[in-house]
Amino acid sequence: MSDGRFGARLRAAMDARGPLCVGIDPHPALLSAWGLPDTAAGLERFTRTVVEAVGDRAAVVKPQSAFFERFGSQGIAVLESAIRQLREAGSLILLDVKRGDIGSTAAAYADAYLDPASSLRVDAITASPYLGFGSLTPMIEKAVATGAGVFVLALTSNPEGSSVQHARTADGRTVAQLVIDEISQLNKGVSPLGDIGVVVGATVGQTGHDMSELGGPVLVPGLGAQGGRPEDLRTVFGDDLSAVLPAYSREILSRGPSVVALRDSLEQLMDACRRVVQPIG
Numbered sequence: 001m002s003d004g005r006f007g008a009r010l011r012a013a014m015d016a017r018g019p020l021c022v023g024i025d026p027h028p029a030l031l032s033a034w035g036l037p038d039t040a041a042g043l044e045r046f047t048r049t050v051v052e053a054v055g056d057r058a059a060v061v062k063p064q065s066a067f068f069e070r071f072g073s074q075g076i077a078v079l080e081s082a083i084r085q086l087r088e089a090g091s092l093i094l095l096d097v098k099r100g101d102i103g104s105t106a107a108a109y110a111d112a113y114l115d116p117a118s119s120l121r122v123d124a125i126t127a128s129p130y131l132g133f134g135s136l137t138p139m140i141e142k143a144v145a146t147g148a149g150v151f152v153l154a155l156t157s158n159p160e161g162s163s164v165q166h167a168r169t170a171d172g173r174t175v176a177q178l179v180i181d182e183i184s185q186l187n188k189g190v191s192p193l194g195d196i197g198v199v200v201g202a203t204v205g206q207t208g209h210d211m212s213e214l215g216g217p218v219l220v221p222g223l224g225a226q227g228g229r230p231e232d233l234r235t236v237f238g239d240d241l242s243a244v245l246p247a248y249s250r251e252i253l254s255r256g257p258s259v260v261a262l263r264d265s266l267e268q269l270m271d272a273c274r275r276v277v278q279p280i281g
């Protein structure tokens, strides 16, 4: 991992490579569509192909831990080598693990994914704040101390999310607004971009949440396979899209196993997102 704070490294990566995160989600159906067995060997082949196709051109690559954990220690070994290869290829690695637990356990998760001595060390992880935002403190502190980042779920792309995330807290704010506000505090004064981000789905529509003080990156899944389109970014986030990081998994992965086709898909989606996120003129 190169030196410097995560937010600054992410800003530089998005400026250099464009605003796009490619997810590595080796679903059983995708392995089958690629003519691969639903085994650790199939997982290894799939992952290696995606890394070859996108590792040197996507700003961020987001392996979905669940699809590696499915294969036990063999799957974790594939994830570890993907992390090494992605680092060599120069993309930032965001491990999608959605961790969250009581503080003392959260500290162990931080050691697993953010400690420089860990073979699973990545640039950033996803975290769930539903044991209370404060329970994430060990992960956030470790991230900041090691030049890593944390993306905290705020308004998720799935239809069930709003029942919890739109619920009102004692002071009248929604749960999601509380998460956004806590992160805004953490990012205050950090430039060019804070190290702590939020996750907001492209599918959530106009929710009335205020992200104007966030100061950190916004990971946006829900595009492509879940129905979200680049145009929806404007509906959800308004005019300031400079910190928005659109993420696609199946939409790109379904174009494999051809490395050329995977790259073409990445370029097309990158152009489509750029047109919305960084309009010319």
Ligand SMILES: O=C(O)c1cc(=O)[nH]c(=O)n1[C@@H]1O[C@H](COP(=O)(O)O)[C@@H](O)[C@H]1O
Pocket: 023, 025, 064, 096, 126, 155, 156, 157, 158, 199, 200, 201, 221, 222, 223, 224, 225, 226, 247, 248, 249, 250, 251
């Ligand atoms: O944290 C995430 O990345 C995430 C949050 C969310 O609200 N919705 C969501 O789909 N995701 C993840 O983003 C990926 C979406 O994959 P596709 O629907 O294939 O693009 C999956 O790995 C999900 O677990």
